[in-house]
Amino acid sequence: MSAAFSAPVVKGWCPGLFAPMQAADGWLVRVRPPLGRMTAAQAHLLADVAEQDGNGQISLTNRGNVQLRGFSWEAAQAFPQRMIAAGLGQADPEAERRLALQVSPLAGIDPACATETVLCAEALRNGLIDHPEISALPDKFGFCVDGGGFFPTRSLRADIMLQAVESMASAGAEWRVVCGGCSSGPQAMHEAVQTALALAEAFVKRGETQRPLREPSVGGHLFAETGLECVSATVAEMPGINRPAPRAGHLTGSAYAAVAPLGRLTAATLRSCAEVAQEGDGLLRMTPWSGLVFSGLKKTPEISAMITQPDDARLCVYACIGAPGCAQAAGDVGRDALALASFLPEKADMHVSGCRKGCAHPGTATVTLVAGGEGYGVVMQGRASDEPIRILPKTEDVRAFLRALPKGDV
Secondary structure (H helix, E strand, C coil): CCHHHCCCCCCCCCCECCECEEECCEEEEEECCHHHEEEHHHHHHHHHHHHHHCCCEEEECCCCCEEEEEECHHHHHHHHHHHHHCCCCCCCHHHHHCCCEEECCCCCCCCCCCCCHHHHHHHHHHHHHCCHHHCCCCCCCCEEEECCCCCCCCCCCCCEEEEECCCCCCCCCCEEEEECCEECCCECHHHHHHHHHHHHHHHHHHCCCCCCCCCCHHHHHHHHHHCCCCEECCHHHCCCCCCCCCCCEEEECCEEEEECHHHEEEHHHHHHHHHHHHHCCCEEEECCCCEEEEECCCCCCCCCCCECCCCCHHHHEEECCCCCCCCCCCCCHHHHHHHHHHHCCCCCCEEEECCCCCCCCCCCEEEEEEEECCEEEEEEEECCCCCCCEEECCHHHHHHHHHCCCCCCC
């Protein structure tokens, strides 16, 4: 490993409502809107808090969470109670930790999404709240309820996934539970929820250290521990295979999406989003690609500093907060990612990481650039943790490299 791309310090945990994280620009706080939804009033509150107590900078994460930056320690300690009072958090810190749950962003507004998706998500959320036995799950351990539809099944990624077997089904649709490389057979909704909870309990009981999303073989061990029958998940059932498109602009019916470039927006922009939501049904629905979905609109909203066109090149790049927000980052990777987006070939994506942790995009990308003391290390079809095949000292070199890539599929 090159000294210029040495291993970063891995904290091994994620910030949460009761667990702020210190960053180079102050304390970072995070909130999980229930079922990935918040009202316009809640969004206005978050914007106010971001300006009053932080530096006004907000991030939408790939798990549908909202992060606020630049808090003092005192403000970070007061943050949970404000969120609980607003209906954006649980009073029990352990219950709050267990609620790493993503839901299909179009659930309830897309007729092609399984009609039980919201009910299934509510049942699983209640089950997670009522199961203190799984409090020992790792901070990054997550669940999802994927009803398919416009965003096809398998668009969401999690350690334990409830996937609708038939997204066009009416009430009473069946669900499969996918954990790592294994899947249950079709189950009724409540049975699937209990299977998901049993697998989570088995993970804790076995003392597993590798999450199923990162080590697929773990899924088989958990099914065996519970005594539940399973089959090997096909490649199509594994997470991260299908990339949903479009992610911005008109989606289906009266649903429209706006994406924050690199997941970043300001308090003023969040207020603008809240005002757009008020023109529709009043809800902002979080997506796992740093976006917001609005329902009940008649046309694509115009929101300054948000991406609302499906062919915007910035939709194909990922970057962490970089310098100066993170002490481990070797450069302002966000600035470079946005500047380089237009040079990517069609159908390619790019991850620009401030260090080898790859926080912004744990998966593979067509091109991954890792900032270091000697410039950017280049990884093709890999992750930030992989060994770079070459080092490009200047951004002009990166531009030339991207221009030389083959067009179409890379």
